Amino acid sequence: MIRVILFLLTNLSVMFMFGTVLFLTGMKSNSIKALMVLSSIVGVSGSITSLILSKWSALKSVNGQIIYRPRNSMEAWILDVVRYQASQLGIQTPEVAIYHTQSVNAFATGYSKNSSLIALSTGLLNNLNKENIQAVISHEMSHIVNGDMVTLALLQGVINTFVFFISTFISRSIVHFLSQHRRSNYVRAYGFFINYVASIFLQALFGMIASVIVMSFSRYREFRADADAAKRIGWDKMLCLLIQFKKVTEPQTAEEIKTYCINGQSKSFYNLFSSHPPVQDRINALHKKSYA
Secondary structure, three states, rough: OOOHHHHHHHHHHHHHHHHHHHHHOOOOOOOOHHHHHHHHHHHHHHHHHHHHHHHHHHHHHHHOOEEEOOOOHHHHHHHHHHHHHHHOOOOOOOEEEEEEEOOOOOOEEEOOOOEEEEEEEHHHHHHHHHHHHHHHHHHHHHHHHHHHHHHHHHHHHHHHHHHHHHHHHHHOOOOOOOOHHHHHHHHHHHHHHHHHHHHHHHHHHHHHHHHHHHHHHHHHHHHHHHHHHHHHHOHHHHHHHHHHHHHHHOOOOOHHHHHHHOOOOHHHHHHOOOOOHHHHHHEEEHOOOOEE
16 A cells, blocks of 8 residues: 555645646636646646656655665575566566565555566565465566556546646636625735635545545556466465465554555445455455456
């Protein structure tokens, strides 16, 4: 979930910043067509910037350290596994990072399949055996080779465009409506500020609602990554991995466990905003080979 949350946060930050600059510089879009062009610029800029910064922001957020030279036999083995799987998939070997946390966690990110990163937590390395870790790496490699982050960026760019367009259109309509009634002089004097505040509020509101679509796509890609990894390393190995995840993570109650990448405890409404499906759902999907 880390890579998705950071992507969304960076994306929203850039979109708000770009929107603010356009407001402050007085850039106008008086027609629907012009507003749509402006919305596209703002929306796409946020998603592209998020994608480009994805590796840097992910590493900074978890204080991850890239393995340039293995310091022990485990790190050397991990690098060998990543190199082998990358060669099998015909892509450049991703960078590998380790970060310190007790959570059983891993993620992959990067702006292209040939410029990617796989990060593993010390909690994962301490709680899983080598066969499980190999399956984790295969799952993350599936995300990379399938271009999931790029697809996510394209989807987010389209969503950004409509969020900015609708928010700006509504905020301008509110100002126009108020200017036609009492205290119109007051509205004319502070119309710019009212328009800006309303637009930012609506962007945050609609952005949160639209994130349901992004998270739904993310959950679907988890099922696909499980299935793709299972085809390469074996369905039994992936099932063993997910069953072990369930054993290791479910007894833990820390809030961060619910939001990290490779497990997905979630119920009802919360599940709409979760980037990963519950582990049991992933186990069931593998049993049925639903995404084979």
